[in-house]
Amino acid sequence: MASTERLLLSGNEAVALASLHAGVRLGTGYPGTPSTEILEAFSLIGGPAQWSPNEKVALEVALGVSFGGGRTLVTMKHVGVNVAADPLFTAAYIDLTGGLVLISADDPGMASSQNEQDNRHYARAAIVPMLEPADSQQAYDFTLAAFELSERWRIPVILRMTTRICHAKTEVIPGEPRPSAMEPHFERDIPGRVMIPAYARPAHHKIRAKMEEIARWNEESGLNRIHPGDKSLGIIASGISVMHAREAAPDATLLALGLTWPLPMQMITDFVNSVDRCIVIEEGDHLLYEALTVAGLKVEGKPEMYRFSELNVSRVRRIIAGDVTPEAPRPRGKPPELCQGCSHREVFEALSRLNCIVAGDIGCYTLGVLPPFEAMDTCVCMGAAIGVGLGLRHVLPEAEARRVVSVIGDSTFVHSGLTGIAEMVYNPPPTGHVVLIVDNSTTAMTGRQEHPGTGRSLNHEPTNRMDFVAVCKAMGVKNVEVVDPQKDEAKFEEILKDMMARDELSVLIAERPCILAAPLIRKLEKAEEEKRCAAGCAAAPVE
């Protein structure tokens, strides 16, 4: 690829291209705004990519790839890292083989998320390096750097992006491909990879030593950059804040941190000492400010009000000026709503008519909380519908307990609903329980991705399909029914009402494709049918 080629890419596309250039053997992940397009773009340009049922499994698959000597990319949104945190924290103790880069796509301002957590905390807590690009060029460059860092120190590396990095398109001039020299192979390393206490104790010391080494290396890593300027004001920033700050204070001297954990403390100290006044501009929590203050550096942070939501040029100007007067409210546009013709509509109309207490979950169907339905009473995290519904059933007086229904989407059911079903079967409430799976044959919320229940892989090729009815029955649920809530609206409501009246465990599957996904699903099904026919006609048994 010519090195003068100019491309206009989103940060997500830049990560995908860099992963191709890094020779990634397998990309895994679970959809989640704003990370979803990374694996899709990677697959489109020829990279091997697959959706996992959830983020934990995705990271575990990636670990296997790394142990086998292949480079691997794992993508997820910020809350996905919570799900993957268990393998992540111990993976850090393990000497990896192939480079492993985990993309954490944070959503400050919560454009499309249930919380505003700042995943910079994870680098510190899990003891792993973190890179934070400020535009698509850096997303490209830092992805390649992250693979090299990961392989050199045999450690997982987090590339932390945010909505404005993932989805903003900016110029990228790609370089030459830089794949690893390593070919996949298996090398036995029992003390290095089997984390029993005897091996994990020395591993903890080792990872701390690795981080000290990386911190020293980071002083000259070339990943942090000083933009020279007037010495009366110094700014330290990372990620998108670098761009806002350079625009808000064009004359200031600015230290743009790229490898933001472990910090290059000497470089930072020299920088702070070189300016009259030094201010930390960071989106989200006061992490950098706290780390520098603990180290005894004289830096200013931001007023508490700027912890919330995204930063932008105006807010950075206000932080520098110490302005804490109330901000003008942003225009509040029209909220999203369920599409006209969406089959979730009939479901929520029925739940509303039956006066259900709805333990809800996350997906398009969460919009059932808004008028005219207002038929959702709780929404916490993916999969919570079932556990929360069971808890309510256990504690409420009988008449109210009976009204509790857990509502969960198909992708969410695969992601983290199965353990809820196990709980329900194991600890059934006295009034029984009803789980309603709203199965629209896609992960609609994040732009219609396939999942194990659709029977198609990331790039829409046929694969094995997980059968929800068989799974629920095999797990011990007594009543399992499938109904199209749009075509058989009355029947749907009748079955739901009947299930609520019984003291039994029931799963009702409301099955109807999302109207935005339906055209593609029909096309794919037709193509599969034709293929089956072409392959099977000659061999078809004569009746």
Add this chain to the structure above:
Amino acid sequence: MAVTNVVLAGLGGQGVVKASDLLSTTAFAGGLQVKKSEVHGMSQRGGSVTTDVRFGEQVLSPMVPMGEADFLMVFESSQVDLNLGWLRPGGVLITPALIPEGALKNRKSLNVALLGAASMVMDFDEQAWIDAIHRCLPEKLHAVNEQAFALGRRLGAELSRPEVIEGV
């Protein structure tokens, strides 16, 4: 350092993001630095969508500051008032009122028609816009969108340019 700021606003499903892609592609092909930013997520459910496009010799933040848009293009009349705050004094407002009902064979190409109108007050060659349409849209949509673009250019002829934007 002159940066041109454009805010495009409308509802999910109106092609706001597509229009911003066409504009960015046109500006980028002209050798300018371009940054385009929007918040995706739940836009297919008909909620409000705004996207920011900034171009010039050097663009830093990808977000247009409130009150600093040189151009505000709104694709749905109900969204105009809501978004006026983006526009700087003297900036250009482009709304669907420019394109009379029935002027377009298919109202779906309103986004491209409004870009056609905007193209009359932006300094890019007509051909650069057409190239972008070819690059960003599937072939079967080229003809209808070129027509919409041409209509927008005719109807946009009376738009007045904002005070000179240097460097573009």
